[in-house]
Amino acid sequence: MEVKQAFTDFLEIIPDGAVVINTEGLIVAVNQAAATMFGYSSSSMLEMPLNCLLPEEFREKHDEHLVKFFKHPGRRSMGNGLIFPAVRRDGSKFYVDIMLNQMEIDGELFGIAIARDYTLLKKAEDKIRLELEFEKRQALTDHLTGIMNRRAFTAQLTDEITQLEQHGTPFAVSFIDLDDFKEINDEYGHQYGDEVLQKIAELIRLHSRHTDYVARIGGDEFATIHPMIAASDAEQMMERLRAELVSGIGHAKLPVTLSIGLCQCDKPSEHYTVENIMARADRAMYQAKKEGKNAVVLTG
CATH class of the missing domain: 3.30.70.270 (Reverse transcriptase/Diguanylate cyclase domain)
Structure with a gap:
């Protein structure tokens, strides 16, 4: 079974951006939420190197981390401090909060990343913080x-x-x-x-x-x-x-x-x-x- 067929329907029920990569760091499946987040169409992201979604100055270091990621199986929960710099198709930079995991299908290893736009989360956190500070001052x-x-x-x-x-x-x-x-x-x-x-x-x-x-x-x-x-x-x-x-x-x-x-x-x-x-x-x-x-x- 092709990877795209295995993942596509599953990825689309995830409300956050979702990207699947192979061990070479190429995107093999992506949902619409991730495509919208990065400013691409879903089809145009397939076979794209994952590091194209990062600013150029971070790509070499990211490739090193990717090798380690596949050598040492594990997962990282979202909101657990893994904040990545990212770049949209138009060149604008932002940060994403990432949850990472690995999957093996038909003997082949894949990485799946669930991503949230940290800029939006930061705005929400700042709003909550300001509201709490206001309530504290009021109290x-x-x-x-x-x-x-x-x-x-x-x-x-x-x-x-x-x-x-x-x-x-x-x-x-x-x-x-x-x-x-x-x-x-x-x-x-x-x-x-x-x-x-x-x-x-x-x-x-x-x-x-x-x-x-x-x-x-x-x-x-x-x-x-x-x-x-x-x-x-x-x-x-x-x-x-x-x-x-x-x-x-x-x-x-x-x-x-x-x-x-x-x-x-x-x-x-x-x-x-x-x-x-x-x-x-x-x-x-x-x-x-x-x-x-x-x-x-x-x-x-």
Whole structure:
């Protein structure tokens, strides 16, 4: 039975490109999917050397691999890292993902290659990767203000604790609460309240260092992480931040002030946790409210 007769019907039910070669490296059977992929007709590919489907600079090395392939029977699964450079009839280059196997028919050995256009796979993979990255950013971003959400803040705070324990790197955490924000919602409506929150987030980010982390962790509560900073510097920085925010709020004609609780973390042996740091900063923030609001209170 001729090889073409043995393979043709079988190859056409394969959705990917399929090429059968003999031990001399000549194509003896090919399906329409492979012909379309490489820009030929099926009949024109018969008896063509397989290396004609490769860029010229790869042909000599490919011929060496082909000899080894027939000397050492085996198979290589698709998606297992065998990506070949290829060239279409019009000279355009692309990459294909190959699955290889051998068959013996009537005592004669053949190689069968199932090929997928890796360019298309790469585009699909890139699309999936971008979608996953977008979903990840969405999962870590506050939908209203565009800054970090509580989940992202907690993850970053965990990293800072690790840096302190392992390398002694100090940091500070602040809780920022809008004074009497409920009254703003009650008097002006929730849409205006949302606009206030967006403006406050923008001002906090604007007046923080580029190495700082800014998050919205609740309705009208914000938090910041300030890596590599001493207690005195942290307090001065937060006081400047509060003053700048109040000034910015005034220019924007936003009817709010801010109470800020600041927790300094600089003792590697303290065994800080996310929960106790947040609790300390929260207590300091409420202390600021008790002392008349619109103030910064530091705790260790």
